[in-house]
Amino acid sequence: MAGFGSSQLSRQSISRRSSGPWRLRLLAVFMAILAVAAIVSVFVSERARATWGWLADLSDPEIRLGTERTLFGPEIRLPFAVEDRNAVALTYRVDNDPQEIPIASPEVVHLTKGLDAGPHAVTIVAVDAALLSNRAELRVPVEIDQSRPTVTLKTDPIVWTKQGQLAHLRFVSSEEVETAADAPYSIIREPDGGYLLLRPVPIDEATGMKTDQYELYDRAGNVGVLTQRIQIKPVALRDGTVTLTDALLAKCGVSTFAEQETLREQNYAQITQICSVRSTPESFSARYQRPSIGEWTSLYGERRLYNKTSWHRHLAMDIAHLAGAEIVASGDGTVAYADVLGIYGNCIIIDHGWRIYSLYAHLASLEVAKGDTVKAGQRIASMGDTGLAGGVHLHYSILVANVYVSPDQFLQKMAELAAEKTQPAAENP
16 A cells, blocks of 8 residues: 555656646746737737727727807807727717717818707717727807897998099997908907998909998807998009019029019919908007108009010009118008018018008018017118019008008008097087
8 A cells, every 4th residue: 555655646746747847838938929919019000000909998089179169150160179099970969959960070060050049058979989989078068149230331321432442431330240351351440339341442343333242240150231332433554564684583583584473473372371360459540651751653553564475463652762761660560571572572561450461572671570569650671672673662562351452542541540530529410
């Protein structure tokens, strides 16, 4: 018996010794697999992560609203952004209605009807494609106002003006209003609560009697329409010819007439973009002045035939004087541009607010920088002949609502408006 027991114990000891290395080998293989998986997880492509990441995604989508606006008219647009590593299904609910409506436009809730005036809530819902369908909700309080502003004309029912000039009228509104960002007119809120509307007339606008309709929007987006009759008279403009020599072309960095034409169009587009910004200073000043002493030479609106090839309007007035003559800001404002601008050479553009801009070109020097605040009469540059200029002069433009108007008539109009402010208000009969 003793011998049998000793033999059995010996076999058990041998079995334990032989299983030890096998377990170690299994553990080593398992650790190697983990190491390979870790390396693969670091270098795996984004596409693979997007494909398989849903298995381990436990984080909810993040919803961020893209507007601070809470007051709306009959149409509601709520832009928002969603961040999540997986695809996301988007819906929304209105008030306490449990029905979730799919969002058709990418990351914009767009409601066009169905809500009564008053307070409401729109809840944006995002559910990702993870294994656990992670979910996030953002509740947005909104106020619906469907009443249109009442706008009433205060000035004569007919405005008389000419091509290339600036007309104006006054009106009152039951609510605070503004124009669309790209409207071809501008409005200014006056201290008495009324409004001054500036209506630029393009130089090539058709003449005759017509009816203007000005759309004016309240804070909710409701529109009130102001109707005004306007009589536009023609202006007599002269034509001229200009020859651009190689030396002149070289001054603005081009070598051929065709290159100059391309540069001209690019410059026009850049000016339009710069003057598209709408700023609203604290108060409106009609105090404007000539930017330089000297003689008005080339007139606003005249047509020029360049190199017997292309016609262009001269959308400015030129003031000729001695080289280095002082150039001052026509009115209070902020410098929107101060740099070289193609055919215009050294150029300054000043934002006077309410979509009124003045442009000064062919300057010898720039004495202000973009972003500087300037006052009417403050020195900003000196007269020169940079760019496509055949002699020393100032090229002076005025834009209102991105429409070029006669600088001379603009200054007269501003003087007229300034004089009105100094007169006592007439009593209603």
